[in-house]
Amino acid sequence: xxxxxxxxxxxxxYMTFRGVVRALEKVSLKLEKEEILGIAGESxxxxxxxxxxxxxxxxxxxxxxxxxxKIDGIDILKLPENERRKKILWEKISMVFQGAxxxxxxxxxxGYQLAEPFIYHRNYTKKEALEKVRELLKMVGLNPExxxxxxxxxSGGMKQRAVIAMALALEPSVVIADEPTTALDVVIQSQILNxxxxxxxxxxxxxxxxxxxxxxxxxxxxxxxxMYAGRIVEYGSSDIIFNNPYHPYTRLLIKSIPRxxxxxxxxxxxxxxxxxxxxxxxxxxFNPRCPQATERCRKEEPDLIEVEKGHFVRCWLYEGRES
Ligand SMILES: Nc1ncnc2c1ncn2[C@@H]1O[C@H](COP(=O)(O)OP(=O)(O)OP(=O)(O)O)[C@@H](O)[C@H]1O
Ligand code: SF4
Ligand SMILES: [Mg+2]
Numbered sequence: 668x669x670x671x672x673x674x675x676x677x678x679x680x681y682m683t684f685r686g687v688v689r690a691l692e693k694v695s696l697k698l699e700k701e702e703i704l705g706i707a708g709e710s711x712x713x714x715x716x717x718x719x720x721x722x723x724x725x726x727x728x729x730x731x732x733x734x735x736x737k738i739d740g741i742d743i744l745k746l747p748e749n750e751r752r753k754k755i756l757w758e759k760i761s762m763v764f765q766g767a768x769x770x771x772x773x774x775x776x777x778g779y780q781l782a783e784p785f786i787y788h789r790n791y792t793k794k795e796a797l798e799k800v801r802e803l804l805k806m807v808g809l810n811p812e813x814x815x816x817x818x819x820x821x822s823g824g825m826k827q828r829a830v831i832a833m834a835l836a837l838e839p840s841v842v843i844a845d846e847p848t849t850a851l852d853v854v855i856q857s858q859i860l861n862x863x864x865x866x867x868x869x870x871x872x873x874x875x876x877x878x879x880x881x882x883x884x885x886x887x888x889x890x891x892x893x894m895y896a897g898r899i900v901e902y903g904s905s906d907i908i909f910n911n912p913y914h915p916y917t918r919l920l921i922k923s924i925p926r927x928x929x930x931x932x933x934x935x936x937x938x939x940x941x942x943x944x945x946x947x948x949x950x951x952x953f954n955p956r957c958p959q960a961t962e963r964c965r966k967e968e969p970d971l972i973e974v975e976k977g978h979f980v981r982c983w984l985y986e987g988r989e990s
Contacts, residue, residue: 671873672698672721672760672841677734679713679720686945690716692897693734695971698841701867703874705888705905707881707920709941713897714877715765718843721875722762723751738841757784761834765845765877768826771818777804777829778814784836803832807862824855828862835866843875848883860887881924885909893917896942896952899971903978913980915957951983959984 675695681688690713698704706714719725721736723744735742743755764770772780778800785796801811807828818826827847834842844863848856860883866872876887884891884905891908893901893916901914912918922935939956942948950967954960964983971981974988 669700670697671700671738672875673735673737674721675735675737677717677720677736678732679716679725679729680732682728682730683945688944689947690729690897690944691720694720694894694897694899696892696899696902698873698875700840700873701871702889703863703867703876703887705884705891706875706877706894707879707884707891708894709937710879711941711944712894713944714879714894715845716897717894718762718765718845718875718877721843722756722760723748724756753788757788757834757837757839759839760841760843761837761839762843763830763834763845763847766850767830768823768850771826771830773818775817776814777816777818777821781814781829781833781836784833788837799836800832803836804829806835806866807832808858822855823851824858827851827855827859831859831862831866835870835872838870840871841873841875843877845877846879847876849878849880856883863887881920885924893920896947897944898952898981899979900953900981901979902971907975907978913974913978913985914982915959915984916953951981 676693677691678693679691681690694717696704706717708714720731725731731744736744738755738759743751778797781800781803782793782796785791785799791799797814800814804811804813809825809828821829848859851859863874867874878884888905891903891905892899893914895916901908901912901917908917909921912921919935919937923937937956942952948955951964951969954964957964969981969983971979972985972989973979974985975990
């Protein structure tokens, strides 16, 4: 296996007037070639902050506090900003931003907006760039003649294909897709997921797929990281996470997935709310909602430990089980 991305101890905070929001705490992960790593967790757990941090593009008042993001062995966070933007972003790693379909500029054609990376990164003429855009549109299953259309003339699914095409323009090897199907109905959602699977194989791409929807993760991911309060609380192959989860939060998340087949089961929900990340509780951050919390959980925070090969858990219940 070839590791294409290695994130180590990445921490990011937002310096707000109300206090420091610790949105990401020492997150580490690895992405292999042609792998889909799913990142899941409730709203506000830090998924988008992780995506922005990996790209080194955290918007103010956010600040990366520590950590490294290595691509081809180079820590891209250490590169000067202009070099990172010129040589790494969109060239080696790109991102489909959360809600990107709503930020397509209404006054420019799809062709104009997708041509930009070819003109600015590759010095193509406008005509050459538009030809490349036509190829890109075909690749994501869209009619190349859409180059002449404006965003409002496209459906939600078509716009999502167009923003995926934009992320693929300069043939990066890693794509981060942040909630790429959230605003779409189920039929269009499965078409977009199938497109991502096809691109993974044909273009030998690696994806980080971020979603709060565990059924999307179940369908797509090879490996899964479950996040809670800015931390990874469980990490392992999709098979382990869905068939033999250890962390109480992961178990509750999986129980909350509605099932289409099999006997009708009562739908579970996770009581309580995720913590405020300015003043998260001491100890394990999940303790106020955890059915198995003990006195110790309320005082001391557990580390993420490897309980079996490739399976990591952050929970006192597994203390002493390091493999
Ligand atoms: N610009 C900002 N200023 C201050 N706090 C922020 C900012 N952006 C995010 N946060 C806070 O950082 C934490 C993580 O937010 P983030 O958007 O990364 O979560 P998320 O998991 O992507 O949520 P969602 O599923 O709703 O997209 C939250 O507590 C959020 O309120
Ligand atoms: S450490 Fe304690 S509170 Fe946290 S998940 Fe494990 S049992 Fe629950
Ligand atoms: Mg988000």
